[in-house]
Amino acid sequence: MIDRQSVSACLAKLEKLVDTHCINGTTWPIICRVMLPISLDPKQWPNWLSVQSVVPQLYWQQREQTLTVAALGSADTLKDMGLVSELTAGVEKRLASTVIGDGIPRYWGGVGFDQTQPWQNFPGALFFLPSLSLEAQGGQQHLILQTYLEHADQWPIKRLALRKLVSGLRWSLPRQPSLPHYVHCHDEPNAEGWQQQVKASLKAIKQRSCDKVVLSRRRRLIFNHSVSPWQLLNIWQTSRPHLSYPFCLCLQPGEGVVGCSPEQLFSLKNRALTTEALAGSMPRSADAERDAQCSNALLSSAKLQRENQWVVKFIQQQLAPLVKQLALGQLNVKSLPYIHHLFQSVSAQLLSDTTVADILRALHPTPAVKGFPAHSAQQIIRDQETYPRGWYAGALGYWGNNQAEFCVTIRSAHVHRTVSNRGVDSKMQPGNAVHYLVDLFSGAGLVEGSEADLEWQELDQKLSQFMEYMQHAATDNAIAQL
Numbered sequence: 144m145i146d147r148q149s150v151s152a153c154l155a156k157l158e159k160l161v162d163t164h165c166i167n168g169t170t171w172p173i174i175c176r177v178m179l180p181i182s183l184d185p186k187q188w189p190n191w192l193s194v195q196s197v198v199p200q201l202y203w204q205q206r207e208q209t210l211t212v213a214a215l216g217s218a219d220t221l222k223d224m225g226l227v228s229e230l231t232a233g234v235e236k237r238l239a240s241t242v243i244g245d246g247i248p249r250y251w252g253g254v255g256f257d258q259t260q261p262w263q264n265f266p267g268a269l270f271f272l273p274s275l276s277l278e279a280q281g282g283q284q285h286l287i288l289q290t291y292l293e294h295a296d297q298w299p300i301k302r303l304a305l306r307k308l309v310s311g312l313r314w315s316l317p318r319q320p321s322l323p324h325y326v327h328c329h330d331e332p333n334a335e336g337w338q339q340q341v342k343a344s345l346k347a348i349k350q351r352s353c354d355k356v357v358l359s360r361r362r363r364l365i366f367n368h369s370v371s372p373w374q375l376l377n378i379w380q381t382s383r384p385h386l387s388y389p390f391c392l393c394l395q396p397g398e399g400v401v402g403c404s405p406e407q408l409f410s411l412k413n414r415a416l417t418t419e420a421l422a423g424s425m426p427r428s429a430d431a432e433r434d435a436q437c438s439n440a441l442l443s444s445a446k447l448q449r450e451n452q453w454v455v456k457f458i459q460q461q462l463a464p465l466v467k468q469l470a471l472g473q474l475n476v477k478s479l480p481y482i483h484h485l486f487q488s489v490s491a492q493l494l495s496d497t498t499v500a501d502i503l504r505a506l507h508p509t510p511a512v513k514g515f516p517a518h519s520a521q522q523i524i525r526d527q528e529t530y531p532r533g534w535y536a537g538a539l540g541y542w543g544n545n546q547a548e549f550c551v552t553i554r555s556a557h558v559h560r561t562v563s564n565r566g567v568d569s570k571m572q573p574g575n576a577v578h579y580l581v582d583l584f585s586g587a588g589l590v591e592g593s594e595a596d597l598e599w600q601e602l603d604q605k606l607s608q609f610m611e612y613m614q615h616a617a618t619d620n621a622i623a624q625l
């Protein structure tokens with residue numbers, strides 16, 4: 144179990160360690176951390192985070208479930224800084240700090256799709272060292288408290304903040320409130336707008352200014368009642384597709400990015416790197432024979448293979464100066480509950496002077512979410528899309544010394560709210576000033592031979608998974624309340 148007493152004991156241990164270093168220590172900056180074994184079912188962690196008032200709040204689970212984290216509060220945050228290269232250099236510098244105490248520190252966070260197009264109240268990129276985290280790894284669970292100090296002078300303020308965080312923790316886990324029904328649904332672009340965007344993109348592809356571009360659609364659901372990202376995470380997790388990363392990052396209470404992604408950006412353990420090309424899709428069918436045909440069609444369609452091969456080509460090009468022994472896995476099909484994808488794994492060994500930052504900058508974003516070549520695809524996306532992608536199609540995960548893993552934040556939503564003095568449409572109550580918004584995103588890769596109607600259906604397919612889960616959850620809640 145985890146309770147107030149054990150966390151207080153853990154804090155006392157951390158304070159003692161830091162006090163001793165402040166008196167005797169000579170090396171600065173330091174990361175000081177203590178770990179306490181706990182037993183609290185990780186399935187409860189999102190619920191536990193949802194009742195806390197401190198931010199940031201992060202939940203992230205590794206695709207094979209080898210690591211789960213619930214992180215709360217920040218001992219050190221790096222965000223925005225214009226260039227991702229500056230931010231990543233900052234994280235590397237932090238990780239070179241002297242570590243005092245137990246285990247190996249990890250910074251958590253990531254980068255949005257295009258840092259020049261952030262969401263409101265959400266920086267383009269952010270990494271933080273959690274003040275408090277729960278981590279499950281190798282069959283063990285720990286509570287971890289951490290602080291980062293550039294000098295002893297910072298300790299009194301940071302100690303106070305930690306004490307405040309620990310004393311403000313909430314321990315009772317109420318039932319999640321029921322999920323309301325949305326009152327309005329709006330697609331951007333709509334089906335007609337999509338036709339125009341695809342036409343313009345295919346023209347650029349035909350003129351050879353681009354080989355592939357990934358365009359997206361935003362479905363905005365508007366609610367009259369509060370919706371929390373944690374409710375959505377619950378839905379995604381209960382109906383979790385095999386081998387996906389469930390994640391939720393809130394930078395303000397009740398607002399954040401949430402999703403369940405099948406795609407890994409990369410994983411790095413010591414010097415061994417794995418990454419993948421996940422692109423090219425076919426719908427699933429309830430009929431087993433038809434479903435097998437769809438899956439086989441992925442492996443025989445030249446157009447779908449092109450979609451995937453631009454990603455492979457990009458990965459090979461970008462990694463060439465940074466790795467040795469690059470090897471491609473077999474082209475395969477990854478089947479999720481609603482959709483099949485073409486999938487090819489890539490593995491390599493880092494060269495001796497290659498860093499995590501080099502790999503992150505080289506790979507993100509891949510043509511699975513952007514296109515190829517990157518610059519012209521970016522231009523088309525900027526010309527055609529009418530909203531910022533923010534952290535949709537970004538990268539989210541952890542970064543430690545010689546260790547990192549990031550998922551690509553697709554199959555995701557931005558949960559936020561707006562305040563206005565007008566209703567959004569006639570169904571909204573006139574005096575209802577706060578609108579709760581769930582922006583769902585889905586994207587589709589366009590190459591020579593793509594058809595706007597089929598790509599629109601693919602976007603539907605990707606959205607339908609979530610829409611169905613949500614419908615079920617709202618109905619189940621309504622029944623439970625009878």
Ligand SMILES: C=C(O[C@H]1C=CC=C(C(=O)O)[C@@H]1O)C(=O)O
Nearest residue numbers: 422423424511553585586587588
């Ligand atoms: C960009 C998305 O999916 C990517 C990943 C798998 C298959 C894709 C496709 O077939 O277009 C996309 O490249 C998304 O789901 O929003």
